[in-house]
Amino acid sequence: MNRLLYIVQKEFIQILRNRTLLPLMTVVPIVQMIVLSFAADNEVKNVNIAIVNQNHSMYARQLIEKINAADRFRLVDLPPSAKQADALMQDGSADIILTIPSAFETDFYRNKSAKIQLLVNAINGQQATVGASYLAAIIQSFNNEIRAEAAPQFVVQRVNPVPRINIESSYWYNEELDYKHFMIPGIMGELVTILVMLLTAMNIVREREVGTIEQINVTPIKKWQFILGKMIPFLFIGLMLLTVGLTAGKLLFDVPMRGNLAVVFAYCVVDISAVLGLGLFISNLSDTQQQAMFTTFFFVIIFILMSGLFTPIESMPQWAQYLTIPNPIAHFVNVMRSVLLKGSGFADVAYNFQATAIMAVVFNVMAVWSYRKVN
Amino acid sequence: MLKIFAAFVKKEVFHILRDTRTLIILFGMPIALVLIFGYTITNEFKGASMAVYDEAKDELSQDLIAHITASGHFELITLSENIEALDAAFKAGDAKIGLVIPAGFEQDFYKEKQTALQLITDATEPNYAATLTNYASQMIRAFQQEKGEVADMPYQIDLEMRMFYNPKLVGAYTFVPGVVALILMLICAMMTSLTIAKEKEMGTMDLLLASPLPPILIILGKVTPYSILSFLSALVVFAMGYFIFEVPILGSLPLLLGLCLLYLFVALALGVLISTKAQSQQTAMIISMFALMLPTMLLSGFIFPIESMPEILQFITKIIPAKYFIIIEKAIMLKGAGLESIWQQTLVLMLMVFVLLMAAWKNFKVIYK
Amino acid sequence: MQTAIKTESLTKTFGEFTAVNAITFEVKEGEIFGFLGANGAGKTTAIKMLIGLSRPTSGEAKVAGFDVYKEAELIKQNIGYMSQKFSLYEDLTVYQNIRFYGGIYGLKRKQIKEKSAQIIETLGLTEQAHKVVGSLPQGWKQRLAFAISGVHDPKIIFMDEPTGGVDPATRRQFWEMIYQTANNGTTIFVTTHYMDEAEYCNRISIMVDGRIDAMGTPRDLKTQFEAESMDEVFVKLVRGK
Numbered sequence: 001m002n003r004l005l006y007i008v009q010k011e012f013i014q015i016l017r018n019r020t021l022l023p024l025m026t027v028v029p030i031v032q033m034i035v036l037s038f039a040a041d042n043e044v045k046n047v048n049i050a051i052v053n054q055n056h057s058m059y060a061r062q063l064i065e066k067i068n069a070a071d072r073f074r075l076v077d078l079p080p081s082a083k084q085a086d087a088l089m090q091d092g093s094a095d096i097i098l099t100i101p102s103a104f105e106t107d108f109y110r111n112k113s114a115k116i117q118l119l120v121n122a123i124n125g126q127q128a129t130v131g132a133s134y135l136a137a138i139i140q141s142f143n144n145e146i147r148a149e150a151a152p153q154f155v156v157q158r159v160n161p162v163p164r165i166n167i168e169s170s171y172w173y174n175e176e177l178d179y180k181h182f183m184i185p186g187i188m189g190e191l192v193t194i195l196v197m198l199l200t201a202m203n204i205v206r207e208r209e210v211g212t213i214e215q216i217n218v219t220p221i222k223k224w225q226f227i228l229g230k231m232i233p234f235l236f237i238g239l240m241l242l243t244v245g246l247t248a249g250k251l252l253f254d255v256p257m258r259g260n261l262a263v264v265f266a267y268c269v270v271d272i273s274a275v276l277g278l279g280l281f282i283s284n285l286s287d288t289q290q291q292a293m294f295t296t297f298f299f300v301i302i303f304i305l306m307s308g309l310f311t312p313i314e315s316m317p318q319w320a321q322y323l324t325i326p327n328p329i330a331h332f333v334n335v336m337r338s339v340l341l342k343g344s345g346f347a348d349v350a351y352n353f354q355a356t357a358i359m360a361v362v363f364n365v366m367a368v369w370s371y372r373k374v375n
Numbered sequence: 376m377l378k379i380f381a382a383f384v385k386k387e388v389f390h391i392l393r394d395t396r397t398l399i400i401l402f403g404m405p406i407a408l409v410l411i412f413g414y415t416i417t418n419e420f421k422g423a424s425m426a427v428y429d430e431a432k433d434e435l436s437q438d439l440i441a442h443i444t445a446s447g448h449f450e451l452i453t454l455s456e457n458i459e460a461l462d463a464a465f466k467a468g469d470a471k472i473g474l475v476i477p478a479g480f481e482q483d484f485y486k487e488k489q490t491a492l493q494l495i496t497d498a499t500e501p502n503y504a505a506t507l508t509n510y511a512s513q514m515i516r517a518f519q520q521e522k523g524e525v526a527d528m529p530y531q532i533d534l535e536m537r538m539f540y541n542p543k544l545v546g547a548y549t550f551v552p553g554v555v556a557l558i559l560m561l562i563c564a565m566m567t568s569l570t571i572a573k574e575k576e577m578g579t580m581d582l583l584l585a586s587p588l589p590p591i592l593i594i595l596g597k598v599t600p601y602s603i604l605s606f607l608s609a610l611v612v613f614a615m616g617y618f619i620f621e622v623p624i625l626g627s628l629p630l631l632l633g634l635c636l637l638y639l640f641v642a643l644a645l646g647v648l649i650s651t652k653a654q655s656q657q658t659a660m661i662i663s664m665f666a667l668m669l670p671t672m673l674l675s676g677f678i679f680p681i682e683s684m685p686e687i688l689q690f691i692t693k694i695i696p697a698k699y700f701i702i703i704e705k706a707i708m709l710k711g712a713g714l715e716s717i718w719q720q721t722l723v724l725m726l727m728v729f730v731l732l733m734a735a736w737k738n739f740k741v742i743y744k
Numbered sequence: 745m746q747t748a749i750k751t752e753s754l755t756k757t758f759g760e761f762t763a764v765n766a767i768t769f770e771v772k773e774g775e776i777f778g779f780l781g782a783n784g785a786g787k788t789t790a791i792k793m794l795i796g797l798s799r800p801t802s803g804e805a806k807v808a809g810f811d812v813y814k815e816a817e818l819i820k821q822n823i824g825y826m827s828q829k830f831s832l833y834e835d836l837t838v839y840q841n842i843r844f845y846g847g848i849y850g851l852k853r854k855q856i857k858e859k860s861a862q863i864i865e866t867l868g869l870t871e872q873a874h875k876v877v878g879s880l881p882q883g884w885k886q887r888l889a890f891a892i893s894g895v896h897d898p899k900i901i902f903m904d905e906p907t908g909g910v911d912p913a914t915r916r917q918f919w920e921m922i923y924q925t926a927n928n929g930t931t932i933f934v935t936t937h938y939m940d941e942a943e944y945c946n947r948i949s950i951m952v953d954g955r956i957d958a959m960g961t962p963r964d965l966k967t968q969f970e971a972e973s974m975d976e977v978f979v980k981l982v983r984g985k
Binding site for chain 1: 394396397400401403404407408415422465467471484489493496497498500501502504505512519533535537548569573656668673674678679705710
Binding site: 002003005006007009010013014017018210211212214215216217218219220221 | 795796797817818820821823824825827829830831832833834835836840843844845846847848849850876
């Protein structure tokens with residue numbers, strides 16, 4: 001037991017003395033969290049729109065004003081011809097081109113039906129559809145307004161009303177639909193996991209490259225003592241990082257913390273144990289730090305993309321959903337969001353605890369097994 | 376001199392080829408990324424679990440439930456007994472959306488011509504919640520029209536909508552260019568900075584510099600193999616995009632590949648610059664990770680739209696090379712644009728290569744002269 | 745005198761290649777035993793089998809009375825090892841290195857205190873005790889590494905080319921330390937390819953291509969090969985085949 005403490009002590013001294021690691025563990029994650037939470041915003045804003053107005057009627061002008069007033073759209077130009085508008089889309093300065101044909105107002109009055117053309121740059125599918133549907137909503141409401149002017153009899157149907165279902169929608173846990181409150185807890189889970197995994201993956205292989213591992217191997221120390229001694233300091237670092245992250249999230253972004261934080265920390269311990277095992281396993285199997293890093297990167301990128309952090313897991317095909325089971329980041333993200341935002345209790349996230357605990361056992365057995373004192 | 380250089384490159388290539396695991400990762404990573412983006416990353420939803428709290432339990436409410444579940448977009452998971460049960464279902468992650476049908480639903484609808492439903496979403500994930508609400512509302516409106524027999528209104532503005540460049544709204548059109556930008560940056564810049572940092576750490580850099588080869592050739596010799604590897608990787612991604620996900624290359628292929636090379640030079644110059652700064656592999660890795668990989672993923676417009684970012688971040692994106700390269704790729708591949716539409720971005724990348732190389736060279740001189 | 749190390753046809757093969765070919769020898773307690781040979785003769789492989797880092801392919805070996813196959817962990821408690829590569833932590837201080845290695849050998853807190861005071865004084869490192877090892881000159885690092893390999897008072901200390909890359913004056917100082925340690929009854933097993941160092945050993949064996957081709961005291965060997973110096977003995981031995 002004493003021997004274990006000496007390893008822990010040594011690792012701590014080394015970590016604290018390392019000039020590159022210290023900022024990595026403190027400043028960088030906080031900066032990351034701030035930048036990420038601003039960048040990772042899927043809200044559709046500032047859609048660039050160009051309008052070709054061939055009608056010049058009052059209605060056309062009103063419509064343009066209405067679009068310009070909507071804060072999701074930015075009117076970049078009013079090109080006189082369709083050809084010039086196409087050029088704007090080609091060079092990327094316009095995302096949507098709206099064309100009001102010359103017969104717009106006449107058609108509206110005479111034929112009781114007018115047309116508006118919408119060309120959407122759909123390279124980024126989601127942006128395009130969401131942007132276009134916002135625009136459609138604006139035009140729809142404009143339509144209702146001018147219809148009320150042109151033909152009031154169709155709007156007020158007191159005599160024989162059509163049955164209506166009013167939909168009252170409410171958004172629980174996040175009434176203002178604040179995207180940051182959603183992202184920050186997830187990002188915290190992701191950062192803790194990545195950092196711990198990278199640091200441990202580099203650790204043993206570094207001792208191997210420098211040559212100190214051989215010296216350790218001729219001592220009577222037990223495998224499990226060595227591995228555990230390596231893990232404990234990183235467990236502390238992970239917990240410290242989580243604490244700093246939660247504090248920053250609360251102070252800077254006022255992220256709600258509705259659930260019991262003890263559940264979050266308890267989960268964090270299990271999660272880090274699992275990730276440490278995986279990191280050490282990678283380290284044991286690598287000959288050089290370069291190899292260790294690349295193997296870790298490979299896992300980290302896949303873990304992040306398939307964690308549900310950016311896109312919902314429920315939207316993935318079934319086989320991909322199974323692949324998220326052995327993904328510690330996926331569980332961490334879910335626990336953070338459920339506990340912090342919804343106030344879920346231990347029982348609600350017990351599944352995440354179980355899956356991660358199994359991973360912890362498997363990864364650590366692999367780590368101890370793959371660490372060979374003798375070749 | 377050229378002979379020595381060739382021998383040196385050969386030695387480096389040999390080193391890389393012997394490390395099969397790294398090679399597998401170098402080529403496995405782009406393939407895995409393309410497949411993940413292609414098959415699993417989607418914001419569309421299917422089978423979201425809906426909890427229904429039906430206080431009415433009349434014929435119309437049954438019809439409505441049947442109408443909603445028939446679409447396949449929603450799975451009816453629990454018929455919760457009260458609002459508290461809905462809260463529990465949200466907390467455990469069993470349901471994402473709840474529908475409350477009030478008592479007397481049918482009677483209100485036909486007699487009073489007015490009834491109200493409640494849609495409650497777990498809004499921890501705001502976009503998903505908004506999408507779910509939107510879908511459910513549309514279905515309910517369709518149901519209302521079906522049951523209420525509403526006629527078309529006159530004085531209608533019809534919207535004729537056309538999706539340009541990507542009419543089927545294929546996700547691959549965005550991620551293939553993004554993955555190429557990420558892979559080139561990752562392999563090129565990171566690998567170069569790591570190998571050079573390693574020589575420094577091991578003390579073998581001095582040995583190399585003492586050889587008759589001029590320093591510039593030594594650096595070139597170290598970076599050449601990785602440039603070739605990452606270029607090959609990029610080709611693999613383009614090919615997968617073209618053959619599996621049918622991402623077209625409308626513009627000129629030579630132009631695309633040529634600008635790929637230009638971007639690759641930017642990555643190399645970055646790698647060399649980092650390695651002149653970093654004294655150990657660990658440092659090089661950390662800098663690469665936080666200064667290259669994450670910004671390339673997050674601030675380049677690859678995953679998140681730049682237009683939606685706050686001003687400061689939009690400003691920062693101006694120094695991210697991947698941003699310009701992604702614009703170039705999309706323009707050539709999807710819009711069939713020529714150099715005349717993208718000369719500005721090309722110029723920026725050229726300028727970046729120049730500035731980065733100058734900075735690297737200056738650092739290098741400070742250290743080794 | 746008792747036997748410290750005893751091997752019988754100890755062999756290690758890697759696939760087709762035989763690195764160590766049936767070597768048999770005995771080292772007495774308190775002896776300084778030199779293990780000579782050119783680079784690649786199999787010295788390092790042999791030493792790794794004796795200290796439990798590498799499992800022998802066949803043959804027998806006992807170190808400090810324990811069997812290398814079954815009691816490797818017991819051997820480790822009783823030996824010290826100093827490798828070719830410098831193996832202290834450069835980012836720890838002198839004192840922290842001593843404390844760490846003392847700790848993982850299971851020394852008590854009090855013993856560690858005494859030991860570190862003693863090592864620091866013997867090496868004259870009082871002023872440097874709280875400086876990181878990376879900042880020390882090479883010669884001091886090596887002497888510190890040797891002192892630390894004996895921190896738990898092992899019966900045998902194994903050294904694998906301990907003096908590589910050190911100037912002759914420092915090498916002499918180093919050997920003085922070795923003599924002192926041997927005088928206290930510790931057995932020293934040292935590999936080297938410096939033939940002048942061989943003269944310092946009580947007994948030496950010379951390895952060529954995985955076999956021990958000659959063994960005896962330096963004087964015996966010089967007589968046997970009719971040579972002036974160990975260098976000559978070695979040259980004759982290698983040419984002779």
